[in-house]
Amino acid sequence: MANFFLDNKDIQFQLQHPLMRKIVELKERGFAEKDKYETAPKNFEDAMDSYLRVMEIAGEVAADVIAPNAEGVDHEGPRVVDDHVVYASGTRQNLDAITAAGLGGITLPRKYNGLNFPLVCFVMANEMVARADAGFENLWGLQDCAETLNEFGSEELKMKYLPGVAEGETWAMTLTEPDAGSDLGAVMLKAHWDEAKGTWLLNGVKRFITNGDGDVSLVLARTEEGTKDARGLSMLVYDRKSMAVKVRRIENKFGIKGSPTCELVFTNAPAELVGDRKMGLIKYVMALMNAARLGIGAQSLGLCEAAYHEGLKYARERAQFGKAIINFPAVYEMLNNAKARIAAARALLYETTRFVEIYKQYEHISHERELSAEERAEMKFYSRLADAFTPMQKLFLSEYANSIAYDMLQIHGGSGYMKDYPIERIVRDARITNIYEGTSQLQVVAAINHVTKGTYLSQIEAYEAETLPASLEPIRKKLAAMKAEFVKMVTKVEGIEAEHKGEGFKDFHARRLVETAGHIIMTWVLAKEAAVLPEDYTLQLDTFVLIAEAEVAKAAAAIEASKWEDIALYKTILKEAE
Ligand SMILES: Cc1cc2nc3c(=O)[nH]c(=O)nc-3n(C[C@H](O)[C@H](O)[C@H](O)COP(=O)(O)OP(=O)(O)OC[C@H]3O[C@@H](n4cnc5c(N)ncnc54)[C@H](O)[C@@H]3O)c2cc1C
Structure with a gap:
């Protein structure tokens, strides 16, 4: 039996991170539920044991049920019948299998029938499901x-909607x-x-809504x-039980074809307010989108992993010039890089x-009791890091999903362009990841402030303060040189920006700055892994x-060569286009 958890040492390694102890303590509130629920862990080891067992089940469902259905679902797709969505038959099977395996409501509290697992486990499950079929993920x-409703909804709303997640009810995020x-x-x-009906009523149109006909929808209005x-x-x-929203059509898309992307018409559709009025976009959708951006990171990584396995398999099987093509440096260079x-x-x-996870848990705890000064400071610290790292990971992982899928298709030669191999679907599925949940350009808009306010730099300095084995000294030197370049680039861009306010010099170079910070940070986090498991990560670190x-x-x-006048080329482009 195939298993996307057991066949992947790297994903298993993430459960061993030292911060897991703190995360489990926070999530389990010092194991306060151990006598209340049979499934609640008694201590850290007990909790880790549950996570391992459930991740193993997720790995099995992903590999044994969802992956074999992926081609059929891509081909069949969902359809609209009587104004509502009917999933492809494989999608229905996937939902039934994953629900029967007990994988609904992974992070939700036990009182809503959830597993109360950390976000790390949910992200992991998403990664494995996406490796099997990104459209289903x-x-x-x-x-x-549901996690957003858990964070901001009233107890009444939570009791009404959250238990359904464990029973397989699906959700939609209805914004665009x-x-x-x-x-x-x-x-x-x-x-x-509506005073007479005693409810809010929704009227209007939404488009591009994934699973728009799901059981429960969070709607921005x-x-x-x-x-x-x-x-x-x-x-x-x-x-959805009120049946007041019609699906006008399902988009005919390039990829993730099993995922119904809906145009919706709301006609006096009853709805309940979540949290406070006027905070919809400012607070709740921002939280929702940040969670969803982690989800896209996981989806992208699953796609990278799927593409890599297809590329590797083909490179070993295909022979040209009398040998398997994996033996050609031009081919294994692509595999090395991937x-x-x-x-x-x-x-x-x-x-x-x-x-x-850490900042969210402190936030939840702050609704149960007053945080100590130390806890408040920690919450602030991790909240800032989460804010800075979330758009960065979405940017990098979604772009990697695209470029790795592209390279792995290249390894397939002409066959990669045919529908005969899964890599063609993977390339199509990957293309959406850097568009939805905010395009890559919008991730840069969110991340650039952390370049100028120094969040990335201070985190790089925090990594520098950690001890690395002597064998990684050459990497530390390279990291120091990259950091010096980064500081130089930021200084130059900020200098010109200050001189020519409003001309857009900083935003023009924003992606270069954010990506530079990202390359340094990724090298650091990988170096920390190589310090723990040199035999697994040193070669990957050397390549990265x-x-x-x-x-x-x-x-x-x-940036060194750039003058502020150069960025005005678009004015010529505009003139030419007139
Ligand atoms: C398959 C699919 C599924 C989706 N699922 C959902 C869903 O479940 N729920 C939901 O609410 N939405 C969903 N969306 C919508 C999706 O989030 C939007 O398409 C996306 O945010 C981009 O918006 P847009 O298409 O209107 O492009 P636009 O906003 O018009 O952007 C066009 C271009 O302009 C750039 N741009 C725009 N503003 C800026 C700026 N300030 N700075 C720099 N560049 C900028 C963009 O990067 C992009 O390159 C989905 C979309 C697709 C295609």
């Missing part, structure tokens, strides 16, 4: 919406509209309070009449997940540091 992973994509502040779907910006938006929860980038990407994804150095040098050269 797209809709299954939306149960992270024709005129509100990256700019969600422009959302116009109207919510008005305009509750404040006459407003035009983010301050007039609230979050509401819509229950393997090293996947290791660095995984290190970054789980580092980010741990930061998010070469990639990072080359990328940093390229970005540094571009």
Whole structure:
């Protein structure tokens, strides 16, 4: 039997991180539920044992049920019947299998029938499910919406909606509209309070909504009449049982074809307010999108892993010029790079997940009791890191999913262009990852402040303070040189930005700056792994540091040569286009 957990030492390694002890303590509130629920762990070892067992089950369902269904689902896709979505038959089988395996509500509290596992386990399950079928992960992973309701909803709403997750109910995150994509502040779907019916009613259109006909939807809507910006938006929860939302159509897409992307029409659809009015976009959707961005990181990593396995398999089987093509340096160079980038990407994804988990747990605890000054300081520290690392991991992992899938298709030669091999589907599925949940450009918009405010630099310095074995001294030296380049680049860009305010010099080079910080950080997190398990990670680190150095040098050269006048080429482009 195949198993995407047991066949992947790197994913298993992430459960052994030293911060797991702190995460488990926080999540289990000092094992306070041990006498209340049979499934609650008694101590750290007990908890880790449960995580391992459940991840093993997730790995088995992913490899044995979801992966074999992927091609069929891609071919069949969902359809609309009587204004509602009917999933492809394989999607239904996947949902039934994953629910029967007890994988619904992984992170939710036990009182809502959840497993109360850390986010690390949910991200892991998502990674494995995406390796099997990224389109299915797209809709299954939306149960992270339930986590947002758990964070901000009333107890009444939580009791009503959260237990369904364990029973396989699916969710939707209903934000985008024709005129509100990256700019969600422009959302116009109207919510008005109907006094007679004693409910909010939703009217309007949403588009591009994954699993838009799911059992429960979190909807961003305009509750404040006459407003035009983010301050007039609230979050509401819509229950499909009322059948008041019609699916006008399912988009005919390039990839993730099993995932229904819906255009929805709301006509007096009843809904309940989540949290406070006017905080919909400012607070709740921001939290929701940050969670979802981790989900896309996991989806992207699953795609990288799937692509890598297909590339490796084909390179070993295909012979040309009398030998297997894996023996040609041009081919194994692509495999080397993929393997090293996947290791660095995984290190970054789980580092980010741990930061998010710690600050979220403190936030939950702060609703139960007052935090000590030390705990408050820790919450602030990890919240800032989570804010800085979340867009960075989304940026890198989604771009890696695309470039690794591209290279692995290249290894297949002409066969890769045919529908006969899964790599063609993987390339198509990967293409969405750097578009939704905020495009790569929008991740840079979120991350650039942490370049200028020094969050990345101070975290790099925190890594520098850690001890590495003497064997990694050459890597430490390379990291110091990259950091010096980074500081030089930031100084130059900030200098010109200050001289020419409003001309956009900093934003023009923002991606180079964010990516440079990212290359340094990824090298650091991978170096820390190589320090623990040199036999597994040293070669990958040696390859990754070469990639990072080359990328940093390229970005540094571009900024070094750049003058603020150069960025105005687009004005000529605009003129030519007139
Ligand atoms: C398959 C699929 C599934 C989806 N699922 C969901 C879902 O479940 N729920 C949901 O609510 N939405 C969903 N979406 C919508 C998705 O999040 C948006 O498509 C995405 O945020 C981009 O918005 P847009 O398509 O309107 O592009 P636009 O916002 O019009 O962007 C066009 C281009 O302009 C750039 N751009 C725009 N603003 C800026 C800026 N300030 N700085 C720099 N560059 C900028 C963008 O990077 C992009 O290159 C989905 C989309 C797809 C394709």
